[in-house]
Each structure stands twice: as structure tokens, then as C-alpha cells.
Amino acid sequence: MSDVSASREVHKSKRLAGDEGVWFFITADVAMFAVFFAVFMDGRSRSLELFEQSRRMLDPTIGLVNTLILLTSSWFMAMAVHDLRHQNRAGLLRNLWLCVGVGSLFAFSKGFEYSQKFAHGISLRTNEFFSYYFIFTGIHFLHFVIGVIAIGICLFTVRRNELNSRTTRLVESVGCYWHMVDMLWIVLFAMIYLLRAA
Amino acid sequence: MMGLLRNSNTYVWLALVAATVLSFVLAEDIAASRLATSAIVVVAMFKVRLVFLHFMELREAPGPWRWIFEAWTLLVLALLLGAYWFSGS
Numbered sequence: 439m440s441d442v443s444a445s446r447e448v449h450k451s452k453r454l455a456g457d458e459g460v461w462f463f464i465t466a467d468v469a470m471f472a473v474f475f476a477v478f479m480d481g482r483s484r485s486l487e488l489f490e491q492s493r494r495m496l497d498p499t500i501g502l503v504n505t506l507i508l509l510t511s512s513w514f515m516a517m518a519v520h521d522l523r524h525q526n527r528a529g530l531l532r533n534l535w536l537c538v539g540v541g542s543l544f545a546f547s548k549g550f551e552y553s554q555k556f557a558h559g560i561s562l563r564t565n566e567f568f569s570y571y572f573i574f575t576g577i578h579f580l581h582f583v584i585g586v587i588a589i590g591i592c593l594f595t596v597r598r599n600e601l602n603s604r605t606t607r608l609v610e611s612v613g614c615y616w617h618m619v620d621m622l623w624i625v626l627f628a629m630i631y632l633l634r635a636a
Numbered sequence: 637m638m639g640l641l642r643n644s645n646t647y648v649w650l651a652l653v654a655a656t657v658l659s660f661v662l663a664e665d666i667a668a669s670r671l672a673t674s675a676i677v678v679v680a681m682f683k684v685r686l687v688f689l690h691f692m693e694l695r696e697a698p699g700p701w702r703w704i705f706e707a708w709t710l711l712v713l714a715l716l717l718g719a720y721w722f723s724g725s
Contacts, residue, residue: 451696452696452697452698452699453696453697453698454693454697454698454701455692455693455696455697461701465704468705468708469708472708472711472712472715475712475715475716476715476719479715479716479719479720479723480719482719482723483719483722483723483724486723486724498660498663498664502656502657502660505656506653506656509649509652509653509656510649510653512649512687512691513645513646513648513649513691515691516645516648516649516690516691517640517643517645520643520645613691613692614692614693617687617691617692618692620687620691621684621687621688621692624656624680624683624684624687625680625681625684625712625716627680628659628676628677628679628680628716629680629716631663632659632660632662632663632673632676632680633673633676633677633716633720634663634673636669636670636673
């Protein structure tokens with residue numbers, strides 16, 4: 439095979455997982471979160487002491503647990519897509535259930551964390567740090583809820599339909615969205631919980 | 637069980653978990669230093685890239701899509717590190 443035809447073969451095998459429309463949404467969403475990160479870091483640079491004192495009031499262990507929950511849920515989603523590609527319907531359903539089951543623990547953990555903050559009188563209005571904390575993690579949580587609903591739709595669709603190109607596109611698209619939710623939390627965890635002043 | 641060990645997703649997940657624990661240890665157990673905190677940011681963006689390329693399969697995606705997210709990763713890395721270092725930490 440010549441270099442040119444080999445390069446064409448490689449090009450042909452390139453493929454975007456899921457629906458292109460979902461990828462446009464993901465692109466817009468990560469761009470929006472990049473602005474959130476910039477806003478947070480700008481606020482931090484102007485009120486370093488306040489941000490550091492407030493950061494110390496967070497429980498990084500809960501942040502760690504949340505991260506491990508979402509990473510593990512994401513892994514089950516990746517395994518579900520793997521089973522989908524191998525026409526393994528039972529494996530696909532099992533991994534989607536595990537994905538949503540483990541992922542749902544994030545709601546409990548986040549609910550516990552928010553309730554602890556409220557119990558200590560900390561709210562959106564406490565200071566600039568906690569405004570950003572509640573707004574950005576709240577918007578992320580909304581993404582999480584949409585993801586759980588979308589995985590529920592995948593489960594419903596896979597149970598009632600054959601594995602065809604339509605179900606493949608649906609599960610792959612929801613999978614990419616779910617991984618994005620995981621990815622955004624990775625940055626939020628590092629930026630809000632772990633970035634301490636030297 | 638053997639199926640899990642044969643699947644590359646499992647190794648990506650293990651790397652992500654290990655990197656997360658490393659970040660936590662760097663943040664909690666090592667004396668506050670600019671370098672340790674910078675390492676936390678670098679590890680976080682390494683994890684982001686792993687999720688993009690492997691879980692979201694961007695390593696298989698047509699060029700423009702992959703490079704949009706590679707650029708986003710670099711941009712956020714520069715933003716976090718730049719703001720951290722130029723704010724007096």
C-alpha cells in the first residue's frame with residue numbers, strides 16, 4: 439500500500455463517537471465552563487486571602503469521593519459503549535445500570551455536602567468564593583441530573599429496541615455527554631477544593 | 637473479570653483513580669508550595685486529556701474535533717497556572 443492510500447485508510451477510519459450535534463453542544467458547554475474557570479480565578483487573584491480561608495471550610499474528602507464516584511460511573515459508561523459495539527445487549531444493560539447506579543451516589547454526596555454548608559450558615563450570599571462555589575457546582579449538578587435522565591432514556595430504549603444504528607448513536611452521544619460531566623468535575627475539584635495559596 | 641482486565645477502559649480508569657489520589661495527597665499531605673499546587677493543576681488537566689482521548693474517543697475523531705479539545709485543555713491549563721502564578725499564589 440502506498441503512503442497516500444495508507445493515509446486515506448487512516449483518514450477513513452477516523453470517526454466521531456455519537457451525534458455531531460451533541461458535540462457542538464459539548465463544545466459550547468466546555469467553552470462556557472472555561473469562562474466560569476476564568477471568572478473564579480480572576481476573583482481568586484483579587485481576594486486571595488478570602489478565597490483561601492473559604493476553601494479551607496470545604497471538605498476535600500467529599501470532593502475526592504465525588505470525583506471517584508464520577509470516574510467510576512464514567513468507566514461503566516465506557517464499558518457499556520464497548521458492549522454496544524460488540525452487540526452484547528446483556529453487558530450493555532448491566533453497565534448502563536451500574537453507570538447510573540454508581541453515578542447516583544454523586545447526588546447523595548453532593549446533597550450531604552450542601553446540607554452541611556447550610557447547617558453551618560454558609561450559603562450563596564456568604565461571600566464571593568461561596569457564590570462561585572454554589573453557582574458553578576450547582577450548574578454542574580444540573581448537568582449531572584440531565585445526564586441521569588439521558589441514561590434512563592438509553593436504558594428504556596435499549597430494553598425495547600434492537601441494537602441498531604439509532605440506538606448506537608443514542609448511547610454513544612449520551613456516553614460522551616456523561617464523560618463531559620465527569621471531566622468538568624475533575625477541573626472544578628482541582629480548582630475549588632485543592633488550589634491552595636502557597 | 638478477565639474481560640475487565642483485557643479492556644483498555646479499565647486501565648484508563650485505574651490511571652484516573654491513581655492520578656486523583658495523587659492530587660489529593662499533594663494537596664493534603666505536602667507542605668503548601670507553588671510547585672506542589674502547580675502539579676495538582678497539571679495532573680487535573682492530564683486526567684481531562686485522558687477522558688477526552690479515551691473515554692470520549694477523541695483519539696479516533698477527525699482532526700478538527702480532536703484539536704478543538706486539545707486546545708481547550710491547553711487553554712484551561714494556561715489559565716489556571718497563569719492566574720495562580722501571577723496572583724501571588
